[in-house]
Amino acid sequence: MSLKYAVLAALLEGEASGYELSKVFDVSLANFWASTPQQLYRELERLAQDGLIEARVVRQERRPDKRMFTLTEAGREDLCTFAAAPPRRPTAIRDELLIKIQAMDGADPEATRALVEEREAWARGKLARYRRVRERLLAGRGEEEYLREADRVGPYLTLMGGIGFEEENLRWCERVLTVLEQRAPLG
Numbered sequence: 001m002s003l004k005y006a007v008l009a010a011l012l013e014g015e016a017s018g019y020e021l022s023k024v025f026d027v028s029l030a031n032f033w034a035s036t037p038q039q040l041y042r043e044l045e046r047l048a049q050d051g052l053i054e055a056r057v058v059r060q061e062r063r064p065d066k067r068m069f070t071l072t073e074a075g076r077e078d079l080c081t082f083a084a085a086p087p088r089r090p091t092a093i094r095d096e097l098l099i100k101i102q103a104m105d106g107a108d109p110e111a112t113r114a115l116v117e118e119r120e121a122w123a124r125g126k127l128a129r130y131r132r133v134r135e136r137l138l139a140g141r142g143e144e145e146y147l148r149e150a151d152r153v154g155p156y157l158t159l160m161g162g163i164g165f166e167e168e169n170l171r172w173c174e175r176v177l178t179v180l181e182q183r184a185p186l187g
Contacts, residue, residue, distance in 0.1 A: 003043045004052075006033045008071060008079040011053060012152065015070045018044055044069055052078055101176065113180050120173035127166040134159055 010024045022037045047053040052075035055067045104112045138146050147153055
């Protein structure tokens with residue numbers, strides 16, 4: 001999959017500037033499709049050239065003009081075709097920390113502990129952000145009510161995937177830290 005479809009899916013929420021889309025990526029898409037702002041802006045240009053999105057300029061006082069992007073009908077059709085097609089291949093984990101843990105035997109256990117604690121803190125932070133987004137989406141409603149009545153449930157369901165992913169990250173980090181503690185030489 002390319003960044004193209006992540007951008008088109010993000011624009012289902014409605015018109016957005018490049019800056020707003022980068023925030024959407026940071027909060028709701030980064031867990032499963034990361035992008036730098038530079039990649040995002042290049043992709044927005046390509047999508048506009050391909051007629052899948054439209055851009056309009058909004059004049060601003062005291063700030064540079066900004067471009068607002070919306071899906072075109074061709075963009076919606078392309079996204080619907082993509083959404084109905086099976087994924088090309090299963091997800092593969094590419095995580096440098098896992099390689100470091102694989103190679104940790106004989107390495108400095110304190111360095112390993114620090115790496116895992118850093119991952120744990122990162123996961124806690126992301127989980128807290130995701131839970132705030134969840135509360136904002138629910139807006140006082142229960143989950144079942146939201147899922148029955150909301151105009152769009154895709155963002156909520158992918159958010160639940162991100163929450164589950166970070167919860168599993170935390171469980172794994174806690175387990176690794178427990179094992180490291182148990183294996184620590186008695187001093």
